[in-house]
Structure formats: structure tokens, C-alpha cells
Amino acid sequence: MKSSATQNSTQTDAAPAGGLKQIKAAVPVLASGADTLSSSTLQQLSQVQQARVTRLSRTANAAVAQYGANSAQAVQAQASVAATKVQVARLVVAGQQASTPAPTVAADGWALQGRVYDSNLNPLASYSVYLVDSQKNYLSAYGFAYTDSTGYFLINYAPASAPASGASTPPMFISVADAKGNPVYLSATAFVPTQGSAVYQTINLPAGGAELGDPPAAVKAVALPPLKSGWRPPE
Secondary structure (H helix, E strand, O other), X not given: OXXXXXXXXXXXXXXXXXXXXXXXXXXXXXXXXXXXXXXXXXXXXXXXXXXXXXXXXXXXXXXXXXXXXXXXXXXXXXXXXXXXXXXXXXXXXXXXXXXXXXXXXXXXXXXXXXXXXXXXXXXXXXXXXXXXXXXXXXXXXXXXXXXOOOOEEEEEEOOOOOOOOOOOOOOEEEXXXXXXXXXXXXXOOOEOOOOOOEEEEEEEOOOOOOOOOOOOHHHHXXXXXXXXXXXXXOO
């Protein structure tokens, strides 16, 4: 089966009317992972913030030239640049989610889709996403997915037969292995599928995250063949 505190100054020329108010309103929404803003609005806000990055960068360079790199003025200006870059990245992530169409899902099935990012919110390609039980055993019945160049993955499950009456799905956890087959992420809470629909998950890997042992043999055998020069997982 394949499947952010910035220091405000004058409003940037690129900001549309009410743009900064929209950004302030969007921050808590984005931080909570909600996607109530449209893709076009998120793209517009991202462009506003990117313009602020350019302007703040000029201010930071001027502060360094006038006061020195270690001056309070330069440090504060550089911190504003860094914080605004984070805001841009968050807007991009939210925009990607808002623009991702829901897959077609079987009435008695479910789907898990989303994107995998590093700690700086850069998308991670060629990573494997799969499900494990509470004992970290690979749940092969649900298959696995590779991430594409945008970090996107999709596990779309359709049962071969109707589940037995009263049957319940055991707790499932999302696990991610990097392009070399090293497990680098395991969700702290169980993934709960929604029958007949898709659930979107944004996965952010921690900075300097340690490997979590070996990948399940079944995943390694199928999804992680011996690495060869030029080999890439299919998208």
C-alpha cells in the first residue's frame, strides 16, 4: 500500500489591509494544529511574513554594522528575524495541510495521511510511516507509506472483510523510520482512525532525536531493501 514572539515595527508594504491582525489571530490557531483558515489566506499571510523577514534582516544587518554583532540591538534584531522565519514555516505547514485533498476512503475503512517534518519544519522525503501496537509490533495488515518530497504520506486501509460484530481495534501508534531504516519517531498517544474518512497528522521530529532501535523485520524486508547508489523509495 502506497501510498512562533516577533518584535512588531512598521507594517510592511506587502501587507494587505488587516493582514497583521489576521496573522495575530492565526497564531494560536496554527499552534493548536487547527486548519480553519483557507489555503489562499495562509499563503497570503506567509507572503506577508516573508516580506517582514526581508525587512527585519536589513534592520539586523544595519544593527550589526552600527553596534556590533554582540550588541543588544543586534541580538534583539536577529531574534526577531529568527522568530519571524519560524512563523513563516508554520504558515507554510498549515497551508500544505489546508491544500491537501482528502483521499477516497472505503466506507468500512479509514485513512491516515499527513506530513513528516524535521525540527525546523523542513519536509522529510523517503521516510517510512507505519503503525505498531503497544508492544511496538508492526501491524502489517495496515501496510506502510513512504513520504514524498513534501513529506506527505498516505496509509489508506480497506478491510478485506467486514469486522466481526463487537470487534474493537487495538491501540495503534504511528512510527516513522528515516531513509536509512532507523526508527526515529513513535507517537506518544494512540492513533484513533475514523471509519469512512481520513485523519491528517503533522509529525515533527525532535532536534537531535536518537534512533529508537531497529525497524520491524517485516518493514525492513519490504520497505527498506539494501541501499544502493541512486535507489529511492517510490512516491
